[in-house]
Amino acid sequence: MLELKNIHKTYNPGTVRELCLFEDFSLAIEEESFVSVVGSNGSGKTSMLNIICGSIGVEKGKILIDGSDITYTKEHIRNKRIGRIYQNPALGSCANLTVLQNLCLFDAKNKRMNLTPYTDKKRIDTYKDMLSQLGLGLENMLSKRCGSLSGGQRQALALIMATMTDIDFLILDEHTAALDPKTSDVIMHLTEKLVRERKLTTIMVTHNLRYAVEYGDRLLMMHSGEIVLDAAGSAKGELSIDKLLGLFNEISIECGN
Amino acid sequence: MDILQAFINSVPSSIEQGLIYGILALGIYITYSILDFPDLSVDGTFPLGGVVSTAMLLRGINPIICLLGAMLAGALAGLATGLINVKLKVRDLFSGVIVMTGLYSINLRISDGNSLLTIPRNAVTLFRNNALADFLPAGTSSLIISLVIALFIKLLLDAFFSTRFGLLLRATGDNEQVVTSLARDKGNVKIWGLVIANSLVALSGGILCQQQRLFEASMGTGTLVLGLASVIIGTTLFRSANRDYSTLAVLIGAIIYKLCYTLAIVLGLKPGDMKLVTALLFLGILGIESLKKGGNKKHVRA
Amino acid sequence: MKKYRFFVVILVLIAVITNVSAKENYRIGIAQFAVHGSLDNCREGFIEGLAEHGFVEDKNITIEVQNAQSDMGLASQIADSFLATNYDLVCAIATPMAAICANTFDDKIPVIYCAVSDPSAAGLADENGKNIGKVTGTSDTLPIEDQLIMMRALLPEAKNLGLMYTVGEANSAVQVKMYEELAPKYGFDVVVTTVSNGSEIALAVPGLISKCDCISMVLDNTVVQYLDVLLEQADAAKIPVFGSEVEQVILGCVAAEGLDYIALGKHTGDMAAMVLKGEDANSIPYKVILDNKLYINTAKLEELNITVPKELLQRATIVD
Numbered sequence: 001m002l003e004l005k006n007i008h009k010t011y012n013p014g015t016v017r018e019l020c021l022f023e024d025f026s027l028a029i030e031e032e033s034f035v036s037v038v039g040s041n042g043s044g045k046t047s048m049l050n051i052i053c054g055s056i057g058v059e060k061g062k063i064l065i066d067g068s069d070i071t072y073t074k075e076h077i078r079n080k081r082i083g084r085i086y087q088n089p090a091l092g093s094c095a096n097l098t099v100l101q102n103l104c105l106f107d108a109k110n111k112r113m114n115l116t117p118y119t120d121k122k123r124i125d126t127y128k129d130m131l132s133q134l135g136l137g138l139e140n141m142l143s144k145r146c147g148s149l150s151g152g153q154r155q156a157l158a159l160i161m162a163t164m165t166d167i168d169f170l171i172l173d174e175h176t177a178a179l180d181p182k183t184s185d186v187i188m189h190l191t192e193k194l195v196r197e198r199k200l201t202t203i204m205v206t207h208n209l210r211y212a213v214e215y216g217d218r219l220l221m222m223h224s225g226e227i228v229l230d231a232a233g234s235a236k237g238e239l240s241i242d243k244l245l246g247l248f249n250e251i252s253i254e255c256g257n
Numbered sequence: 258m259d260i261l262q263a264f265i266n267s268v269p270s271s272i273e274q275g276l277i278y279g280i281l282a283l284g285i286y287i288t289y290s291i292l293d294f295p296d297l298s299v300d301g302t303f304p305l306g307g308v309v310s311t312a313m314l315l316r317g318i319n320p321i322i323c324l325l326g327a328m329l330a331g332a333l334a335g336l337a338t339g340l341i342n343v344k345l346k347v348r349d350l351f352s353g354v355i356v357m358t359g360l361y362s363i364n365l366r367i368s369d370g371n372s373l374l375t376i377p378r379n380a381v382t383l384f385r386n387n388a389l390a391d392f393l394p395a396g397t398s399s400l401i402i403s404l405v406i407a408l409f410i411k412l413l414l415d416a417f418f419s420t421r422f423g424l425l426l427r428a429t430g431d432n433e434q435v436v437t438s439l440a441r442d443k444g445n446v447k448i449w450g451l452v453i454a455n456s457l458v459a460l461s462g463g464i465l466c467q468q469q470r471l472f473e474a475s476m477g478t479g480t481l482v483l484g485l486a487s488v489i490i491g492t493t494l495f496r497s498a499n500r501d502y503s504t505l506a507v508l509i510g511a512i513i514y515k516l517c518y519t520l521a522i523v524l525g526l527k528p529g530d531m532k533l534v535t536a537l538l539f540l541g542i543l544g545i546e547s548l549k550k551g552g553n554k555k556h557v558r559a
Numbered sequence: 560m561k562k563y564r565f566f567v568v569i570l571v572l573i574a575v576i577t578n579v580s581a582k583e584n585y586r587i588g589i590a591q592f593a594v595h596g597s598l599d600n601c602r603e604g605f606i607e608g609l610a611e612h613g614f615v616e617d618k619n620i621t622i623e624v625q626n627a628q629s630d631m632g633l634a635s636q637i638a639d640s641f642l643a644t645n646y647d648l649v650c651a652i653a654t655p656m657a658a659i660c661a662n663t664f665d666d667k668i669p670v671i672y673c674a675v676s677d678p679s680a681a682g683l684a685d686e687n688g689k690n691i692g693k694v695t696g697t698s699d700t701l702p703i704e705d706q707l708i709m710m711r712a713l714l715p716e717a718k719n720l721g722l723m724y725t726v727g728e729a730n731s732a733v734q735v736k737m738y739e740e741l742a743p744k745y746g747f748d749v750v751v752t753t754v755s756n757g758s759e760i761a762l763a764v765p766g767l768i769s770k771c772d773c774i775s776m777v778l779d780n781t782v783v784q785y786l787d788v789l790l791e792q793a794d795a796a797k798i799p800v801f802g803s804e805v806e807q808v809i810l811g812c813v814a815a816e817g818l819d820y821i822a823l824g825k826h827t828g829d830m831a832a833m834v835l836k837g838e839d840a841n842s843i844p845y846k847v848i849l850d851n852k853l854y855i856n857t858a859k860l861e862e863l864n865i866t867v868p869k870e871l872l873q874r875a876t877i878v879d
Contacts, residue, residue, distance in 0.1 A: 266643035266645075270642070362726070370732055373680070375681055376682070378692070475629065519640060
């Protein structure tokens with residue numbers, strides 16, 4: 001269970017651009033739930049992900065995982081049990097290393113990064129199996145530089161690699177936003193499959209209302225650092241894209257858009 | 258003696274110099290190419306290795322132990338640069354400059370204030386008065402020993418890059434986000450990279466001092482430029498899509514650089530002009546590289 | 560029969576002698592470490608010295624000059640290049656160049672050095688002053704005691720003597736130490752300021768000026784390069800600056816007991832000529848040149864209201 005308790009976050013405190021984003025923000029996420037998060041730009045969706053992962057800190061409040069306080073744990077240590085996919089496919093893999101090298105790196109995430117050779121011939125077949133499931137032909141591109149892969153290919157690879165090792169949380173930050181519709185669908189199918197198979201607690205931030213409605217068992221809509229809609233289970237099932245759009249417009253009009 | 262003859266006669270010593278400086282270039286390859294960290298401290302680390310090795314040698318210590326001492330000193334210098342950059346959050350350029358400036362005084366302390374230290378003819382160095390040197394034919398022993406050392410270091414480095422940590426180091430220079438996603442501290446990895454690179458730079462300085470039997474306080478000036486030029490010349494000329502020939506390329510780049518200088522001397526170019534030649538060489542190669550690339554590695558094809 | 564044999568022997572002897580001594584063309588390399596007035600003078604003096612012994616450029620010798628521009632790496636390559644070109648003799652000007660040439664040539668080419676302050680520290684001679692290998696040359700030491708005597712004669716009242724040098728120029732540190740040893744004998748207290756490079760000199764000068772009555776220059780490459788910066792501020796404060804060689808007095812120092820570097824070069828040329836004529840460089844002991852001349856800048860002396868005693872004026876060379 002992931003809990004955010006009474007989070008206060010201010011950007012650029014004490015300057016002209018000071019912006020108080022979160023004021024006494026709290027959220028609890030059940031184990032193995034798949035949460036979709038939507039909201040306008042600047043509503044705090046990505047900031048919330050950053051706070052959970054530890055990329056940014058908070059002034060007040062606590063972050064707890066299963067009761068343990070990780071508020072001051074460094075990002076890279078939190079990442080041991082977290083897999084994160086970014087909107088920019090380039091952030092999920094090393095461009096100048098080959099597909100195989102990237103796979104070896106992520107495969108060793110929970111092992112010692114010492115002076116043992118990184119290629120394990122026995123694992124190569126396993127990698128090929130994992131990649132062939134994508135149906136993108138990546139299993140034949142092991143020696144290709146990641147930088148020469150397409151956005152969709154790279155994002156798919158990132159997804160495989162992020163979930164390769166034993167993790168508890170999957171953090172998806174608009175991970176299909178930079179992809180064309182067909183590739184986005186492929187990635188979303190893959191996402192759902194992995195989440196189901198590995199029983200991952202998933203938080204997915206997206207601008208795509210269709211995905212938000214179709215995937216996941218809980219939906220949050222955020223606005224100005226607050227949760228304005230929290231639909232879970234059957235309540236979520238009743239939501240439609242039109243209803244969501246309606247809500248969006250309401251909030252926008254309120255703010256004078 | 259005509260120019261061609263003079264040049265040909267100078268080739269062996271140029272190659273020897275190129276091989277020794279090639280080790281320095283390998284160190285700069287690690288910081289500049291792999292870590293994407295412009296480490297300016299090398300102008301101080303190179304003579305640091307030289308003075309430590311020479312000071313130890315003059316006290317009768319085994320030449321190989323002297324070189325290990327030089328490497329340790331270089332490692333400490335790299336550690337300093339890394340800590341200043343990562344923990345104190347000082348910009349990479351400035352971290353290197355701070356260490357280089359500090360080393361200037363430290364190097365003079367180690368040499369007891371002398372700007373010149375000479376090693377006597379009968380002293381045991383890596384190049385003279387030892388079993389291997391006496392065994393090899395007189396004219397070429399120095400060149401062969403340099404070749405052996407340079408290749409040894411190259412192979413060691415190749416082996417390192419085939420390890421998990423070596424791969425992690427490469428990842429750090431390519432995409433720090435990945436390193437964090439791998440639940441590793443990117444700062445620590447960077448520091449290790451600086452430690453390894455600077456120990457190679459210092460080793461190169463130590464070897465050079467044993468080869469030329471003297472340490473001179475200003476020997477560090479221009480080593481960053483020399484190293485960068487070697488790396489850039491080598492990696493630009495010897496690109497391969499299939500295998501990574503980088504370490505060999507860098508060594509060859511250093512040799513080519515030294516040969517260019519030798520050619521300039523033999524042609525009678527004024528030494529002042531040689532710096533201009535270096536600048537033009539740099540410009541030419543970097544220009545070609547940039548025109549060829551035309552892209553940014555942080556963006557992805559649609 | 561006997562007459563014949565005698566005749567043949569004489570002929571052979573003549574042939575041998577003329578072959579040995581009348582080589583067509585000697586090839587000489589001059590390796591200069593830095594671009595510097597005194598070192599340039601050494602080079603000129605060397606060429607003159609050779610000429611005086613019959614070795615004239617473009618007649619029976621070819622000379623190649625290379626300058627390392629204070630870059631040690633370049634100096635090393637120049638030495639390598641000279642070795643590869645197989646010169647008959649190399650003149651190395653200044654300590655770092657002399658050291659690298661000696662080490663690189665390893666007796667394959669004789670080295671005649673010029674302007675090396677401490678040959679044994681540079682590995683060119685052992686502690687007893689004997690040459691190591693086919694190496695010999697001339698050594699210059701600053702006539703510090705003579706300078707102090709002269710300064711005292713010109714400034715009977717001065718107490719504090721200011722010195723500035725660059726950390727890392729070993730020769731400078733040695734000279735400063737000698738000043739510190741000898742100065743008290745002449746009633747001076749030495750005040751020392753150090754800099755680590757030329758750009759610091761402008762900042763360091765005011766501090767030095769405030770603490771002393773006069774300044775003396777040591778042979779420090781960096782400080783000499785920035786002499787005009789020093790003079791500008793010293794003149795404003797009416798502090799006399801004594802130079803270490805003639806060029807500096809021309810520039811504005813009041814006086815100097817200076818080494819004549821052209822003469823130093825000539826002595827070096829003499830030794831080179833001996834080697835070309837067949838002597839082994841190792842057997843020619845290196846020379847420490849002590850002759851110095853007094854150079855004075857009368858305009859500066861007048862500006863600072865310093866009177867020159869008659870004995871000094873008689874032996875002085877006026878350079879302004």
